[in-house]
Amino acid sequence: MLSLMDEANEERADAMFHALSDRTRRDILRRVLAGEHSVSALAERYDMSFAAVQKHVAVLERAGLLTKRRSGRQQLASGDVEAVRSVSSMLAELEHIWRGRIDRIDTFLKEN
Amino acid sequence: MLSLMDEANEERADAMFHALSDRTRRDILRRVLAGEHSVSALAERYDMSFAAVQKHVAVLERAGLLTKRRSGRQQLASGDVEAVRSVSSMLAELEHIWRGRIDRIDTFLKEN
DNA sequence: ACAACATACAACCAAACGGTTGTATGTTGT
DNA sequence: ACAACATACAACCGTTTGGTTGTATGTTGT
Numbered sequence: 001m002l003s004l005m006d007e008a009n010e011e012r013a014d015a016m017f018h019a020l021s022d023r024t025r026r027d028i029l030r031r032v033l034a035g036e037h038s039v040s041a042l043a044e045r046y047d048m049s050f051a052a053v054q055k056h057v058a059v060l061e062r063a064g065l066l067t068k069r070r071s072g073r074q075q076l077a078s079g080d081v082e083a084v085r086s087v088s089s090m091l092a093e094l095e096h097i098w099r100g101r102i103d104r105i106d107t108f109l110k111e112n
Numbered sequence: 113m114l115s116l117m118d119e120a121n122e123e124r125a126d127a128m129f130h131a132l133s134d135r136t137r138r139d140i141l142r143r144v145l146a147g148e149h150s151v152s153a154l155a156e157r158y159d160m161s162f163a164a165v166q167k168h169v170a171v172l173e174r175a176g177l178l179t180k181r182r183s184g185r186q187q188l189a190s191g192d193v194e195a196v197r198s199v200s201s202m203l204a205e206l207e208h209i210w211r212g213r214i215d216r217i218d219t220f221l222k223e224n
Numbered sequence: 225a226c227a228a229c230a231t232a233c234a235a236c237c238a239a240a241c242g243g244t245t246g247t248a249t250g251t252t253g254t
Numbered sequence: 255a256c257a258a259c260a261t262a263c264a265a266c267c268g269t270t271t272g273g274t275t276g277t278a279t280g281t282t283g284t
Contacts, residue, residue: 010135017133022242023122033210040260052243054261073251073260081210084203091200098145098193134272152230164273166231171271185230185281 012064016087019063024048025056032066033079039068042077124176128199131175136160137168144178145191154189 019025024046031037031045043053057077060066064083068075131137136158143149143157155165169189172178176195180187 010138013138014133014135017129018241021126021129021133023126024242026122026125029206030209033206034213038260039262048242049244050261051245051263054263055242058262075261079206079210081207084206084210088200088203088207091196091203094141094145094191094196095193095200097142098191098196101146130271136272150230151232160272161274162231163233163275166233167272170232187231 012086013090015063016065016083019059019065020087022056022059024053025060028053028056028077029060029065029079029084032060032077033081033084036076036078038071038074038076040074124198125202127175128177128195131171131177132199134168134171136165137172140165140168140189141172141177141191141196144172144189145193145196148188148190150183150186150188152186 020029027046028042031042039054039057040050042057043050046053057066057068061068061077064080066077066079068077070076132141139158140154143154151166151169152162154169155162158165169178169180173180173189176192178189178191180189182188
């Protein structure tokens with residue numbers, strides 16, 4: 001039960017950090033967090049094929065970092081700030097682990 | 113000048129997010145944030161070869177997420193919380209971009 | 225001195241990644 | 255109806271990734 005949820009969380013983490021590990025994808029994410037953009041509007045901004053940009057958008061979508069909604073023949077992509085926050089909270093957990101270590105050191109120093 | 117700094121930052125971001133995109137590496141990072149561990153002590157914890165774990169440690173080190181110090185024949189790895197914070201601040205920048213969008217929407221709604 | 229240990233690194237391999245081109249499927253405007 | 259547009263997706267290709275084994279180098283304790 002617990003390990004299954006952890007497994008799912010780790011999988012989400014894998015997908016999110018992987019999605020964020022590419023420059024073009026981070027740039028796309030900035031644009032779609034600032035506002036809705038169609039896939040072709042996004043593609044115009046980069047020096048690569050439409051298909052390449054479309055794949056990057058798909059990676060971000062699979063990671064949950066953006067969602068798409070249809071508007072006529074266009075697919076409008078929009079950044080999901082909640083997903084960004086969930087990545088932040090994973091990092092906050094890491095910082096929390098570190099703080100525990102520092103607290104242990106402080107306690108040791110004060111008691112000796 | 114500015115673009116060179118951005119280039120360096122993007123490269124750091126690439127390395128950090130890539131380092132964080134692997135389960136085993138995130139787990140290693142948790143351990144070394146909690147306290148110093150030798151590479152072989154870390155390797156004992158995982159169902160893979162010593163060399164594989166050593167490579168994971170090297171990836172985390174190149175990304176600046178951990179540092180090593182020699183102690184006799186051991187190499188003690190320690191997590192760098194500042195690097196974790198710098199990743200957090202990249203995400204905070206994304207959230208800031210999103211907030212700008214929301215503010216623009218709010219302003220529009222109030223003025224109309 | 226030397227055996228055991230801790231680490232690093234090269235060479236190799238299958239799988240995944242980031243890009244390409246080409247094709248299929250909807251949607252729009254005339 | 256149909257030409258143009260917007261998107262999706264398959265097939266392919268060179269590079270990178272995450273793993274392996276084997277070997278070299280340094281350090282320790284007896």
